[in-house]
Amino acid sequence: MRILTNTTSPYARVARIALGEKGFDLSATEIVNPWNDEPALLELNSAARVPTLATEEGLPITESLLILLWLERKRPEPSLLAGPLDRTISLAGRAMGVIDAMANIVTNRMQVDPNFGEHRVGLRRRRTIVEGFRALEADPPAYGGGTPDIAVITAIVALDYLRLRFAGEPWLEPLPRLDTLRAQVAARPAFAASEPYV
């Protein structure tokens, strides 16, 4: 299996953590820049986005949450949905909403307008980030050890991406409960090996 990723994408990190927690070999991970239209990526994914996987047969599997869905069927154990289903999916949806809002600001700041974050749409995205993290902090995903579920994975990916891309922003609020959760999983190989960096 090939995995095309970059070093910052929270979507790619969700998929990489899920693969690692499921025991897949990540040695064939390729770092690409999706904005450079690299042929290796475009050949597999016309959307030219990471994460992009290629199965042993060369079939592309894309979209972080579809990759999770595929993984749960492909290798059911250990499950990433072992906790209470409704709550796990609800919390993961909240974390993915925050990830989308952060990625939207970062992409537009880098590719369109450095001041995007201060414009009307950027401010809506910021509201999503602030309110989303406030809600996750008030009621964080539970973690009792072992394989984390997708609520834990997406919440920690969101937290690390916040710290990577929005460090020093005046609107950031303390997130001690999420920091505690992070400390509980940060040393797991799949999390440690995929820590984002610029």
Ligand SMILES: N[C@@H](CCC(=O)N[C@@H](CS)C(=O)NCC(=O)O)C(=O)O
């Ligand atoms: N919905 C996709 C989003 C993937 C995505 O937007 N990845 C970004 C990196 S954070 C990317 O590759 N962007 C390049 C582009 O949009 O052209 C998923 O969940 O995998």
